[in-house]
Amino acid sequence: MFPTLDVELRPGFGLGAFELGASLWNIINMIRQMQHLFPQVDIKYDPDASSTTPIILHLRPHLDLLFSGKNQRLRTICVRKLRDTSPPVTLHYKGSVLSSADEVLRRVGISRNFGPTYPGDDLRYPGVWFSFEEEGIGEGRKGNAHNEDRLQEVKRVLISQKEVDTEQGDALGEVAECPIMNSDIALAIVKVHDGVTLQFYPSNTASLHVRIGTTTAQDLAVSLGRPLRVHYKEDDRMTIHSSLQDESDTGYFYNYFQHGIDFYISGKSHVVKKIILQSNVPGSPLFQVYKRCNWEIEGKPEDDEDDTPPRKRFYDRFETISHFLSPREPPPSMLLDRTNDEEDITLPSATTRLYGYDGIILEVSEASQVISVTLF
Template identity: 70%
Template sequence: MFSSLEVDIRPGSGLGMFEIGMSLWNVLDLIRQMQQAFPQVDVKYDPDSPTTPVILHIRPHLDLLFSGYHQRLHTICLRRLRDLNPPVTLTYKNTVLSSNEEVLRRVGVSRTFGPTYPGDDLRYPGVSFSFDEDGRGEGLKGPQTHPEDRVQEVKKVIISQKTADGEVRDALDEVVECPVMTGDVQRAIIKVHDGVTLHFYPSTSEPVRIQLGSTTAQDLTCDLGPPLRIHYKEDDRMTIHARSGSADDDTDTDYFYNYLQHGIDFLVSGSTHIVKKIILHTNVPGTPLFQRYKRCPWEIESQPEDDEDETPPRKRFDDRVENISHFLSPGDVPPSMLLDRTDEEDGLTLPSSTTRLLGFDGIILEVTESAQVVAVMLF
């Protein structure tokens, strides 16, 4: 563990190395690279829903709240300022607010940040200071007038996006678009038998379309940049389910372009170098693939009901599998196959290690026992 934790406050923007709007995938990857500084991290989530907020509790000082849909850092909470394991040094514009020798008190906050709104907490645009260790104040009670309140010790600092008139942001809200999101996938529109259209941040960016049987590996590199990994396909166990009973027609080895930072894999033909399959990942906590890929917020789109319909019907990754199945095939649900992704991971046990593969015409859904779709494959 580092001898001390030194962080600076950036109201409405971040704290230390954490920026409001960062993805859960990026933050956990960053923490993993700094295990000496953050040896113990708890991930708290609702196992029955893929779109409830996720909390990272980095003991003993930090709580990071991520939005439920896009998994973006929504709120940063710095706690236990006087805990010496490790000691915390808190600064604002190169001024030390709290340290092993300096206690942050109400009067110190007022001198640094100026007047604020009435209430138990000191609230400013993008940052608030609480004198309650476990929870927020009891609400608005009018201005504090007791002389001893000046020396109240700050127990908790909360960073969030700025709002008008000191309004407190709802923890269930999504993070408003901000610069740290630039280059990330905002949404992925799937068309079965065709491909996927990727919309990026900022919202003014031109979308990128990847088509099955048409887009090449070179196109992927030009449009998305080089993949983080290239994996050559060696697992042919699924060929036993092929109708012909034989392996793929291609004699050359197919390979995957793994865009982990976008939550997408592309299977490319080893002979033609054209995209054959597209896999989009949901990054559901508690599942074997959690944190291997950033969440890709995909939506499956069908044909408009008529020529004047400008909003074709869609199903999103957070819809229940029953609804998506009926959307893809209004008839009977196809038979499923079981897949345990922990079979090759000795010593790994998870509450939701077994998933089901549901095959439809041109698309396969990988589904958990709690009916959450963790991945979609187009072919």
């Protein structure tokens, strides 16, 4: 006996517990707590464009969740196979049952609940549209009248933001800023030998400057809240890149998985010694351990009047970022396999390489994607 998937349709905002604009990291963590409803989840993405690929979570058999490629935010929700009873799905809207095991959603039912709209092969309203096809996209408002059978059965329901739900809009574009993003990091501007400036949602929120050697653990707790985990072990494989080591200062990590950032803090002075930013690239060893941190490495301005210094972004290829940091050949790399300590994890590309520069370390995948940045 399958439990019923009982969800409320909220055009422009979401479906049940799934809210448009939520991060991939948050959604997957939520699904982990709902295994009785979603025992099998497929993750689909383009491995040839792993840093910027849109991601689809397929929650069999009813839901497809589409996430934007850059910010990994939930952009579109697709409800399909409304008649499949394994598990059965019940769809509500403003207190009325649209579809259930006993109620077939038809064209006439949509008109009754949502009112008139333009004629076409699909019925579109702000933030939601109803398709009478199992796959693909109909001709929208160009449909013919002979297709408009009042008893025509709905096969799919799609929910998206009202701001981006236009015929000219990019179906794989980014999500408009919305309240669920509030307090999340919108952008992390990296400055070598200095630290990182964190910009938050909403866009009018004051930024936070975390400086290496200056910002304290208490400062972080006040500004970012307590970390999700405090870890008292440093990865010794990183010490090779630093010429100044105090073996008696073991230090500890503040792990902000929800922001995609770790801070390594001195055990003596309790100031930040290192900052690690995670790209959350699909297929990489740390995928979904951290939320994506949208980082950009800022270079020096060309002159005193230059207010737009050059930057390289998380999705730029390693070769481009390496040349930006140092025009010479890339430095020797250190091989890292994060699955060595995890017996139950196997990945097709588990090995990464660490490249050390003056004040910064890049962790690079076999596909030349920078999956993490460490400042020290």
